[in-house]
Amino acid sequence: MNEPELLLGALGLCRKAGSLLHGYDRVCDAVYSGKASLVLLASDASSRTASHIRETCADLVDCRAMPLTIAQLSALTPRPAAVFAVTDENLARLCAKHLTQEKEDSAHGL
Secondary structure, three states, X not given: OOHHHHHXXXXXXXXXXXXXXXXXXXXXXXXXXXXXXXXXXXXXXXXXXXXXXXXHHOOOOOEEEOOOOHHHHHXXXXXXXXXXXXXXXXXXXXXXXXXXXXXXXXXXXX
């Protein structure tokens, strides 16, 4: 399995555990209330959405781009969404691990 598939699997686990939020407003609420452990953006999120959510997360929670598109992520949600939050700290680390691994592989030319 490649990293995007592993990340999608980890996000599915988050959803089943009730620890995955989607949608701009719900994610912003989770960030402001301190419930979000990690915020994730779809690779094809609009630049406006990405800049607004990064500004919202600044100094509060880690915000990362995913190698997954809105269409790929639609299997996890009833409606398409570009912004996600993981509310469980351990599951957030699992998701971040798959993002970190992809960065390391590309840095090593893999």
